[in-house]
Amino acid sequence: MRKSHPLRRVVLATAATVSGIVLLLSLKPASDPGAAQAAGAGAAAQGAAQGGAGAVVSGTMTGDAAQTQYGAVQVRITVVNNKITKAEAVQAPKGGTSDQKTALAVPKLNADVVAKQSPDIDTVSGATYTSEGYKKSLQSAIDKANASAGSGSSQGSGSAQAAGTFTGDAAQTQYGAVQVRITVAGGKITKAEAVQAPKGGTSDQKTALAVPKLNAAAVAAGNADIDTVSSATYTSEGYKKSLQSALDKAKATAGSSSSGSGDAGASSGAAQAKTVTGSVAQTQYGPVQVRITVADGKITKAEAVQAPKGGTSDQKTALAVPKLNAAAVAAGNADIDTVSSATFTSEGYKKSLQSALDQAGG
Numbered sequence: 001m002r003k004s005h006p007l008r009r010v011v012l013a014t015a016a017t018v019s020g021i022v023l024l025l026s027l028k029p030a031s032d033p034g035a036a037q038a039a040g041a042g043a044a045a046q047g048a049a050q051g052g053a054g055a056v057v058s059g060t061m062t063g064d065a066a067q068t069q070y071g072a073v074q075v076r077i078t079v080v081n082n083k084i085t086k087a088e089a090v091q092a093p094k095g096g097t098s099d100q101k102t103a104l105a106v107p108k109l110n111a112d113v114v115a116k117q118s119p120d121i122d123t124v125s126g127a128t129y130t131s132e133g134y135k136k137s138l139q140s141a142i143d144k145a146n147a148s149a150g151s152g153s154s155q156g157s158g159s160a161q162a163a164g165t166f167t168g169d170a171a172q173t174q175y176g177a178v179q180v181r182i183t184v185a186g187g188k189i190t191k192a193e194a195v196q197a198p199k200g201g202t203s204d205q206k207t208a209l210a211v212p213k214l215n216a217a218a219v220a221a222g223n224a225d226i227d228t229v230s231s232a233t234y235t236s237e238g239y240k241k242s243l244q245s246a247l248d249k250a251k252a253t254a255g256s257s258s259s260g261s262g263d264a265g266a267s268s269g270a271a272q273a274k275t276v277t278g279s280v281a282q283t284q285y286g287p288v289q290v291r292i293t294v295a296d297g298k299i300t301k302a303e304a305v306q307a308p309k310g311g312t313s314d315q316k317t318a319l320a321v322p323k324l325n326a327a328a329v330a331a332g333n334a335d336i337d338t339v340s341s342a343t344f345t346s347e348g349y350k351k352s353l354q355s356a357l358d359q360a361g362g
Contacts, residue, residue, distance in 0.1 A: 057079050057081075057082050057145050058079055058080050058081055058082075059078075059079055059145070059248075059251055060076060060077070060078050060079075060244070060248065061076070061077055061079065061141045061142075061144040061145045061248050061251075061252075062074065062075070062076040062090065062141060062144075062169070062241075062244055062245045062248045063075045063076070063077075063136075063137035063138055063139070063140035063141030063142075063143075063144070064137060064140040064169055064279050064280070065091055065137060065169055065170070065171075065172075065279070065280070066132075066133035066134070066136035066137040066140075067133070067280060067282075067287065068093065068129040068130065068132065068133040069129050070093035070098050070101075070129055070130070071091075071092070071093035071094065071095075071098065071172075072091045072092075072093075072133070072172055073089060073091060073092050073093070073130055073133030073134050073136075073137055074089065074090050074091035074092075074137050074169070074241075075087060075088070075089055075090070075113075075134055075137040075138045075140075075141055076088050076089075076090050076141065076244070077113065077138070077141045077142070077145070079145055083117065084113055084114055084117055085114065086110075086114065087109070087110040087113035087114055087138070088110060089102075089106045089109070089110070089134065090241050090244075091171070091172065091241070092106055092130060092134075093129070093130055098130075101126060101127040101130060102127070102130060104124065104126065104127060105124040105126075105127035105130050105131060105134075106130070106134070108124050109121060109124060109130075109131060109134045113138060118142075119135050119138045119139045119142060121134075121135060121138075123135075144248055144249075144252050147252040147359075163184055163185050163186065163187075164183075164184060164250070164358075165181060165182070165183050165184075165358070166181070166182055166184065166246045166247075166249045166250045166358045167179065167180070167181040167195065167246060167249075167351075167354050167355055167358050168180045168181070168182075168241075168242035168243055168244070168245035168246030168247075168248075168249070169241075169242060169245040169279045169355070170196055170242065170279070170281070170282070170351075171237075171238035171239070171241035171242040171245075172238070173198065173234040173235060173237065173238040174234050175198035175203050175234055175235070176196075176197070176198035176199060176200075176203065177196045177197075177198075177238070177282070178194060178196055178197055178198070178235055178238030178239050178241075178242055179194065179195050179196035179197075179242050179351075180192060180193070180194055180195070180218070180239055180242040180243045180245075180246055181193050181194075181195050181246065182218065182243065182246045182247070182250070184250050188222055189218055189219050189222050190219065191215075191219065192214070192215040192216075192218035192219055192243070193215060194207075194211045194214070194215070194239065195351075197211055197235060197239075198234070198235055203235075206231060206232040206235060207232070207235060209229065209231070209232060210229040210231075210232035210235050210236060210239075211235070211239070213229050214226065214229060214235075214236060214239045214240075218243055223247065224240045224241075224243045224244040224247060226240060226243075228240075246358075249358050249359055252359065273293055273294065273295035273300065274293070274294055274295075274360065275291060275292070275293045275294075276291070276292055276294065276356045276357075276359045276360045277289065277290070277291040277305065277356060277359075278290045278291070278292070278351075278352035278353055278354070278355035278356030278357075278359070279351075279352060279355040280306060280352065281347075281348035281349070281351035281352040281355075282348070283308060283344040283345060283347065283348040284344050285308035285313050285316075285344055285345070286306075286307070286308035286309065286310075286313065287306045287308075287348070288304060288306055288307055288308070288345060288348030288349050288351075288352055289304065289305050289306035289352050290302060290303070290304055290305070290328070290349055290352040290353045290355075290356055291303050291304075291305050291356065292328065292353065292356045292357070292360065294360045298332055299328055299329050299332050300329065301325075301329065302324075302325040302326075302328035302329055302353070303325055304317075304321045304324070304325070304349065307321055307345060307349075308344070308345055313345075316341060316342040316345060317342070317345060319339065319341070319342060320339040320341075320342035320345050320346060320349075321345070321349070323339050324336065324339060324345075324346060324349045324350075328353055333357065334350045334351075334353045334354040334357060336350060336353075338350075
């Protein structure tokens with residue numbers, strides 16, 4: 001019996017060691033909590049600001065207005081730590097049956113965005129045009145979130161975070177379009193102006209009364225949370241929408257070197273070319289939209305991706321657009337001459353060009 005004791009001890013010790021290893025393996029977590037959290041954050045980043053690749057995105061981004069058969073649709077999203085926490089339509093078709101369709105569709109679309117964290121959302125039955133416009137504007141808002149990824153700036157407050165001049169998207173109102181341009185320096189709005197506002201009849205008086213007050217309020221507040229001017233409700237609401245759009249564009253350039261003029265020369269040392277498409281400018285004869293390529297702080301190419309067409313517009317467009325494209329490249333900004341006999345197209349071109357330059361930012 002005594003001779004067997006050492007062997008028994010060896011067997012027991014070996015068994016205990018094996019049991020301990022098995023126990024440790026069974027208690028080891030299936031995955032590292034830190035790695036799992038990082039994976040979740042990565043998934044959220046792909047959904048909320050696709051292509052963010054590790055950058056944390058937070059802020060409010062307003063997409064470009066998408067024109068539909070029944071009216072414009074424009075979406076604003078709020079992103080917190082790479083997750084879309086809120087989606088809303090700041091513009092949607094209205095009037096007649098559009099009111100019912102909008103009331104039915106928009107809440108569903110908003111909820112779907114937050115649930116799916118991407119622009120791949122379902123079309124609402126009975127509101128196809130609104131749904132498609134919503135998705136286009138949503139994608140634009142997400143693109144703007146992408147542009148702010150990696151800038152390292154906090155964008156939740158709604159205040160401007162860059163330097164330069166930024167023109168907001170035109171906000172359509174019952175009495176006409178409102179479009180705001182802001183100048184930002186040191187992260188603050190130093191100047192605000194309405195480059196478009198309702199005009200004609202009583203609108204002239206209301207615009208003259210309201211716009212100076214709204215401009216002053218924007219500079220004082222530093223954001224779009226400003227008071228509506230009494231007796232100019234529509235103009236005020238349009239002003240605030242366009243102002244928020246301008247602020248969103250300012251945020252997208254945060255963290256980059258920028259110029260005070262807001263033109264493509266804002267990033268003098270940039271070696272990589274980028275292509276930016278301006279907002280659609282509505283004219284009497286049709287929309288105009290400009291796309292520019294910027295490299296080394298200069299416009300190297302300009303083209304009209306939309307321009308008036310049909311009837312005499314074909315001839316005017318064929319005459320004007322090449323001249324406008326060449327002028328944009330030569331000038332490097334939106335201060336270009338109007339082409340004779342194509343005034344409306346020229347003005348629309350310059351507005352969309354300025355929008356592209358604002359987005360190119362720094």
